Amino acid sequence: MNESSESLTRPGWMSGRRGTILPLLAVLVPSGWALAVSDEIGRWTIVLGVLASVPCAILGCYLVLRQLSLLGDAISHAVLPGIALGFLLSGQLIGPAIVIGAMVVGILTAVLTQLLSRLGKVPEDASLGVVFTSLFAAGVLLITQAASDVDLDAGCVLYGLIELAPLESTPIGGIEVPRSFWALGMVALVTLGFVTLLWKELLLVSFDAPLATAVGINATVIHYALMAMVAGATVAAFEAVGSILVVAMLIVPAATAHLLSNRLPKMMLAASGVAVLASALGYRGAVALNSSVAGMMAVVAGSLFAVAVILAPNQGMLARVITRLRLSLRIAREDTLARLYRAEEHAPESPSPAGPEAPAATSIADRWVEVLAVGQLRRGEFVRASETGELTLTDRGRAEASELVRAHRLWESYLSTHFDLPPDHLHDPAERLEHFIGPGLRAELDAALEAPAADPHGRIIPPEQP
Incomplete structure (x- = not known):
């Protein structure tokens, strides 16, 4: 077996299930990211991807609106030492110690960033870069050290093996349910409860923090509560999907939804929809291309963002091009009308040669706009053209x-x-x-x-x- 297969089959990775899992791993792992999973495992993989992605997408909406996208990325990396310390203190790969450790380090990231920026007189982006890279490096060192004796593999944490998460399951009512399902489902419910309970406070702090403070809302507490939720959602998803997908789902669906809507409820629904599509299409794409499932989900999310950049109804590139073209045509129409009117003022008895044969525009693009504008004026019966192409006003x-x-x-x-x-x-x-x-x-x-x-x-x- 290669290095990846050795790390996955060490004692503790799938406690008590090696007899049934190892034959399948022998098919899955040696070919790298090859996927030879059943339909049931595929469906569970998509479900786990959705449960990991949707909470991140919902919380990411607040990060995008508050222009804290990089802070979300930093927290998703910086919680790594919290995971390692939680494990070293509790001796367990799952449990409250891991989540609490990640939340503490996530809040610490935000606090240290603001302190370094305020006391060190350095730009906030520079202080953020120093804090999160230092904490992330410390986390990698801790995990690498711990992985020498126990099953805490840095590669699994960073890249994730979501396609293998359904294999470690427990029977519930005769149905094999992945162990990660319960943790991710709990995070999804807690995230929805957090957003519902603090909807007004989060909304006001996101759009106008000084006003929130003026009406009695502690903006600092709300800010750190949001950072703690981001850290909690991140660490809960780490085990199943890895760091790459978490970072992508924190920002990309929310950024895509922001292009599609300016209303927060619709933005959250759109971000959740992007997360669901990325999970389903990403899995199918990974199967078709024999590649990483988590990586493909992130790629699909990025592809959906690229589509939104081009086709978004109000802020997309195509919409802006159409808006500029409409404005250019309107200005060209009005300029033509005004030019003909002034020509009539000077010589009412003679028409003005202001048609396609004598445009006022100089560049090729402007000339085509002029031609289209004259055509619209003629169809709208604002001007008429003589046999020689000369225009007069109706x-x-x-x-x-x-x-x-x-x-x-x-x-x-x-x-x-x-x-x-x-x-x-x-x-x-x-x-x-x-x-x-x-x-x-x-x-x-x-x-x-x-x-x-x-x-x-x-x-x-x-x-x-x-």
């Missing part, structure tokens, strides 16, 4: 253009009245802002300027359209 287009020009000249008048600007510095800012001056602001400008008849250049300000 009555509908003229009314729309009149409001744009009115907004432009009112703003020029306002700038000239209230700011010490020369006349040749008025047109450019007014041209940029005319697209965002609605009827209400036009009425306020008109009232403030006492209904001027002309702009600073002596051009007539069009009357307000009925």
